[in-house]
Each structure stands twice: as structure tokens, then as C-alpha cells.
Amino acid sequence: MPSDSDPTIASxxxxxxxxxxxxxxxxxxxxxSSKARAGSFFRELxxxxxxxxxxxxxxxxxxxxxxxxxxxxxLLWTALVSLPLMSAVQLMCAxxxxxxxxxxxxxxxxHYSTWVLWVACGLLLFANxxxxxxxxxxxxxATVLLTGGRAVWFVPIYAALVIVLLLxxxxxxxxxxxxxxxxxxxxxVIAAFLANPDWPRVFHSTLVPHMEFSRKYLLMFVAIMGxxxxxxxxxxxxxxxxEQDQHLLGKFGERPRRAVGRELxxxxxxxxxxxxxxxxxxxxxxxxxxxxxHAAGITEIQTADQAAQALRPLAGSAAAxxxxxxxxxxxxxxxxxLAGSAAYAVAEAAAWRRGMDERPRSAANFYGVIVAAMVIGMAxxxxxxxxxxxxxxxxxxxxxxxxxxxxxxxxxCNNRRVMGNHRNGWALNVVGGLAALVMxxxxxxxxxxxxxxxxx
Numbered sequence: 309m310p311s312d313s314d315p316t317i318a319s320x321x322x323x324x325x326x327x328x329x330x331x332x333x334x335x336x337x338x339x340x341s342s343k344a345r346a347g348s349f350f351r352e353l354x355x356x357x358x359x360x361x362x363x364x365x366x367x368x369x370x371x372x373x374x375x376x377x378x379x380x381x382x383l384l385w386t387a388l389v390s391l392p393l394m395s396a397v398q399l400m401c402a403x404x405x406x407x408x409x410x411x412x413x414x415x416x417x418x419h420y421s422t423w424v425l426w427v428a429c430g431l432l433l434f435a436n437x438x439x440x441x442x443x444x445x446x447x448x449x450a451t452v453l454l455t456g457g458r459a460v461w462f463v464p465i466y467a468a469l470v471i472v473l474l475l476x477x478x479x480x481x482x483x484x485x486x487x488x489x490x491x492x493x494x495x496x497v498i499a500a501f502l503a504n505p506d507w508p509r510v511f512h513s514t515l516v517p518h519m520e521f522s523r524k525y526l527l528m529f530v531a532i533m534g535x536x537x538x539x540x541x542x543x544x545x546x547x548x549x550x551e552q553d554q555h556l557l558g559k560f561g562e563r564p565r566r567a568v569g570r571e572l573x574x575x576x577x578x579x580x581x582x583x584x585x586x587x588x589x590x591x592x593x594x595x596x597x598x599x600x601x602h603a604a605g606i607t608e609i610q611t612a613d614q615a616a617q618a619l620r621p622l623a624g625s626a627a628a629x630x631x632x633x634x635x636x637x638x639x640x641x642x643x644x645x646l647a648g649s650a651a652y653a654v655a656e657a658a659a660w661r662r663g664m665d666e667r668p669r670s671a672a673n674f675y676g677v678i679v680a681a682m683v684i685g686m687a688x689x690x691x692x693x694x695x696x697x698x699x700x701x702x703x704x705x706x707x708x709x710x711x712x713x714x715x716x717x718x719x720x721c722n723n724r725r726v727m728g729n730h731r732n733g734w735a736l737n738v739v740g741g742l743a744a745l746v747m748x749x750x751x752x753x754x755x756x757x758x759x760x761x762x763x764x
Contacts, residue, residue, distance in 0.1 A: 353578050354483055355405075355548035358645065359398060359541050360582025362492035366446030366612050366635050367439055367702075371535045372590050373615035375528050376597025378607050381505070381513035384598075386529065387591040388535045395583040396739035397714055397737025400721045400732065401542050402575040405549030407568065407730045412546040414656035415720055424716075428510065428539075431709050433681065436540050436650040438702035440643055440685030447639035448689075449613035450632045457602060460690065467686040470643045474678050479551055479664040486644065492637025493589045495630040499619075500592040502627040505599035506610045514591075527757060534707040536590065537747055540649040542713055547652035549575060551663050572730060596623070596631065643682075645730040651677040674728045704754055711748035714740065 375383045379555050384458040401412060408415050416425045443663070448462035473482060519525075549592075597615055600622040609615050620628035648664075655662035662674040688698065720738050721732045732740070 309529045319399075320699060342495070349368055349446075353581055355545055355552060356398065356402060356575065356578030356580070356582035357490060357585065358483065358486045358582070358641070359545045359579075360584070360586035361486075361493055361589075361638070362544070362642045362645035363394075363536060363538065363541060363586045364496075364593070364638050365646070366443045366639045367437070368448070368535045368590070368642075369593055369612040369613075369635060369638065370442075370446065370610070371531050371703075372593040373597045373601075373612055374609055375532055376594040376599075377601040377609050378528060379525070380598040380602040381510055381516075381595065382518040382520075383528065383532065384510065384513045384591060384594055385515070385517040386532050387587045387594075389440050389746075390533060390590075391583060391587040392739055393580060393743035394537050395580055396736055397503070397537060397717065398541060398545050398745050399576060399579045400717050400740055401545035401678070402549045402579050403572060403727070403730060403732075404720055405546040405552075406571050406716070407573055407727050409550055410546075411550050411652050411656045411718070412543050412720075413653040414550075415546075415726060416716065417657055417659065418718070419491065419723065419726060425657050428709065428713060429657050431648045431705050432539055432543065432653055433677075435705040435709070436646045437681045437684050438688070438698045439540075440646050440681055441688035442515040442702070443639045443643050443646070443699060444685055445642075445689050446612050447636050449611065450635035450639075453613060453616060453632050454629075454636075455604065463686055463689045466639065467682050469640070470647065471679060471682050472650060474644055474664070475668050475675055477664065482644070482664050483552075486641055489637055489641040490585070492634050492641065493585065495634035495637070496589050496592045496596060499598070499623070499630040499634070500596045502630070503596050503619075503623045504598040505595055510595060510599075523757065526753055530753050531703060532590075533746060533750050534710065536587070536701050537710055537714075537743065538706050539709045539713050540646055540706075542717065543653045544645050544649035545579075545663070547656070551665070568730065596627070599623075602626075620727065643685075647678045647681045647685075650681050651675070656675065663706065704758075707747070707751045711744055711751050714744040714747060718744065 359462065377384075395555065404410075404415055410418070413425060413429060416428075444463050444466055445459065447466050448459040451457075451462045452459050473485065477485065503564060596619070597609075601609065601615065601618055604622050606618055609618065613632070616628055616632040619631055651674050652662060654660075654677050655671075658673070660673040661671040666674065668675045718732070719736065720726055721740075722737070724731065
């Protein structure tokens with residue numbers, strides 16, 4: 309079967325809405341004088357914004373809440389560290405998708421070792437499925453805080469909603485839904501202001517790093533970086549930029565060569581905006597937990613819903629309600645990205661038909677991975693397994709997978725055969741290399757800590 313990167317597949321796709329595809333017409337998308345070129349900045353936001361917002365899923369909220377509860381505002385500076393590193397990695401992934409017109413796994417399949425590709429895909433599938441289970445559990449628990457009932461009632465409801473969204477919506481519809489869901493993140497900005505933090509201390513903690521050379525503090529830093537710079541975001545970003553490119557080609561016809569540069573500039577604005585939003589929300593979640601839970605002596609929490617429940621008597625019902633509603637909203641944003649990134653990676657590796665504009669019948673394997681990941685994630689919630697330990701193992705897998713993947717991304721982005729004249733500049737190579745070193749150091753800390761605990 310030919311790869312989906314083959315333009316013959318893109319030209320024969322039948323949209324999910326059943327409309328007949330019209331003949332390509334001259335593009336206004338790439339016309340410098342068109343209204344689209346001068347349109348609203350926010351209209352061009354897409355894969356970058358969604359990717360950044362999806363990073364703040366319920367499992368991420370749990371990590372950031374734990375950091376705030378344990379150390380107050382002392383870890384706020386990590387947002388300034390992770391922002392440029394995360395931006396560089398995601399921008400490289402977006403560039404791969406645009407220039408190669410293929411996702412990260414597809415590029416690895418075409419140009420690099422097969423065994424490396426499948427090991428990465430297998431680990432990604434495991435970590436994503438466990439994260440799906442944790443996110444569904446967090447969404448269900450948060451819903452119970454709002455409505456009452458039992459959490460197990462809501463797990464299959466949310467799983468079904470995500471499956472329906474991914475199976476039966478087109479790329480354009482899915483993008484619009486996820487972009488609107490990203491607004492749920494701003495609940496944490498409001499919640500932080502309602503928590504009445506000590507602003508002089510907040511500014512000091514943001515600009516002056518606080519360091520503690522203790523095992524617990526170091527592991528919390530590793531957890532924050534591992535949650536923020538996650539491998540599933542690499543695969544999703546590249547796949548979504550590639551599919552956006554195919555969507556535009558099907559709508560407007562073949563792009564002129566000069567349009568690639570404009571797409572890359574647009575992607576840069578999109579990615580930088582998305583990563584800024586992601587790190588800003590991480591910052592305000594830690595600020596909310598640090599200004600309330602830590603200040604009240606609550607330094608140990610395990611899940612996001614526990615943080616929301618503890619907020620009520622400390623920051624008021626409004627802050628607790630916003631925090632809780634944000635968990636549900638970010639879950640509906642993050643879980644589709646987790647399931648979708650796993651499906652894109654496996655489908656690209658196996659050269660299956662794929663994409664949100666494909667009908668489930670014509671891309672059965674692609675959608676089969678989505679459904680399998682969702683069903684297994686849902687089943688883990690009924691298996692009475694320790695969700696916290698599962699999430700810990702998922703974090704370990706992500707932490708070990710991220711450094712070599714970042715190195716591979718750097719190699720791809722400097723490969724003339726893949727990127728042509730759009731290879732990385734020196735600045736992107738430097739910051740991307742720094743991201744690989746930081747994540748590699750984080751992985752080393754995880755390994756040393758694991759062996760030291762085993763020896764003890």
C-alpha cells in the first residue's frame with residue numbers, strides 16, 4: 309500500500325461530510341494581496357495552539373499542582389526555562405510536517421532505521437494509553453465534584469465523546485472544537501487571581517530561581533520538564549502540520565514553491581503562541597496551588613481533583629469551581645491529542661491511510677488504534693490498578709523517550725534530503741540541543757533514582 313504522503317492518496321480522499329471534492333482552483337491562500345494574508349492573527353492559529361494547550365491535560369495539572377503544593381511559588385521559574393526549550397522542539401516538529409508533508413514517524417520510516425521507529429512507537433503507545441487512563445479518571449473525578457454521583461459513571465461517557473469526535477469529525481471541525489476547548493485553560497488564570505497571592509514574592513520566585521539540592525526537589529523539577537516536553541506532542545505537532553498542509557492542497561490546489569516560507573513563518577507564530585499559552589497555564593496552576601494549598605500547610609496531593617477539592621475552603625467556591633471545570637475542559641482537549649498522536653505515529657510507521665478527513669472505513673487501522681487506546685485507557689480505570697503508579701511509569705517512559713527523540717528531530721531538521729533549503733538555523737540548533745541535554749539529564753536523574761531506590 310502506498311504511503312499517505314503520496315499525493316495520489318490526498319487527491320482521492322473522500323471527506324467525512326460526504327461532499328464531492330471540487331477541482332483545484334488558483335489559491336488565494338498564498339496570494340500576498342489576499343484578505344486571508346491580512347486576516348486576523350488568531351485565524352491562523354491551529355496545530356501549535358492545540359498542541360500547547362493539550363500539554364496542560366489533567367495529568368499535567370496534577371504534576372503542576374503537586375509542585376505548587378510542595379514548594380509554594382519556589383518553582384515558578386521553571387516556566388521561563390521550559391518555554392524556549394519546548395518552543396524549539398515543537399517548532400522543529402512543525403517544520404518537518406510542513407516541508408516533508410509527512411509526520412515524524414513517516415519521515416523516520418522513509419529515511420532512518422526501522423527498529424528505532426517501532427521501539428519509539430511502542431513506548432509512545434504505552435505511555436499515551438496510560439495517560440489516557442489517568443486523564444479520564446481525573447475528568448470523571450472532577451465531574452463528581454461538580455455534579456455528585458460516582459466517577460466510574462463518567463469514565464465511559466467521556467471516552468465515548470472523544471471517540472465520536474475523532475471518528476466522525478473532519479480535520480477542520482476537529483481543529484475548531486479543540487481551539488475552542490483551549491479557552492478552558494484560562495480558568496486557571498482567573499483562579500490564580502482569586503487565590504490572592506503574595507505578588508512581590510511571586511515576581512521574585514519567577515525571576516530568581518530557587519534551588520534545593522535534595523532528591524525530592526530534583527525529582528519535582530524532572531517531573532515538570534517531563535510533563536511539559538512530552539514525546540506525544542512531537543508526533544502530534546508534525547502530523548497535524550502535515551495534515552493541515554494536505555487540507556490546504558485539497559482545497560486550493562498545489563502550492564507555489566515560495567509559499568513554503570510563508571507557511572513556516574505562520575507555523576512559527578502558531579507554535580510560539582501555543583507554547584506561551586501552555587507555559588503560562590502551567591505557571592498559574594503552580595501559583596494557585598502554591599498560594600493556597602502550600603500556604604495552608606497542604607503539601608501532599610496526588611491528583612488534580614484533590615487539588616480542586618482542597619481549594620474550596622481556601623480560595624473560595626469560585627476558584628474551586630473554575631479549577632474543577634478546567635480539568636474537564638483540558639481533558640476533552642488532551643485526551644484526543646493523546647489518542648490521535650498514538651494513531652498517527654503507528655499509522656505513519658506502517659504506511660497506513662490516516663487523517664481526520666478520512667472516513668473510518670477507508671482508514672480502519674488508523675481509527676482502530678484510536679479506539680484501542682481509548683478502550684484500554686478506559687478499562688484501566690475499572691481494573692483497580694494504582695493510577696498514580698501507572699502515571700509514574702508513563703512519566704518514566706516519556707522521560708526516557710524524549711532525549712533520543714529530540715536528537716533524532718535535530719538530525720532530521722538538518723538533513724538536506726528531508727528539509728532541502730529549510731534546514732535549521734544555528735539558533736534553533738543551539739536551543740534544540742540544549743533541550744536534548746536538559747531532558748537527557750532529567751532521564752539520567754530518573755534512572756539513578758530508580759536504581760538507588762532498588763539498592764536501598
